Amino acid sequence: QVQLVDSGGGSVQAGGSLRLSCAASGYTASNYCTGWFRQAPGKEREAVAFMNTGDSRTYYVDSVKGRFTISQDNGKNTLSLQMNSLKPEDTAMYYCAAVTARPGICYGVVGGVVGPYNFDYWGQGTQVTVSS
DSSP states (O other), rough: OOOOOOOOEEHHHEOOOOOEEEEEOOOOOSSEEEEEEEEEEOOOOEEEEEEEETTTEEEEEETTTTTTTEETTTSSSEEEEEEOOOOOGGGGEEEEEEOOOOTTTHHHHTTTTOOOOOOOOOOOOEEEEOOO
């Protein structure tokens, strides 16, 4: 059974940095699309950044490109999201998620054609608050 554990959220001022982590266990497939969604109060859950664990390709929504970097450790058990130049609009609950990879799913989730309901495994979430 796949389990994901989110950690690393916190409160920073605009322009600051935070690093989120997602510790995964129970992976049985050879390849997953995994990354983060976020949800602000009163808004829908939206994609942030994803990685295909098989080929390490990364995918970002336009609003975080150049500021956020997703990476995985050599053992592929921990995913990280380095968030720099944070803005107040980045304030949200961030959720790690994963699904067995299939063609186009990582690309599709940041493009808005694949929704969070397609993801099978979820972390508990971690709060990120950016003050102006």
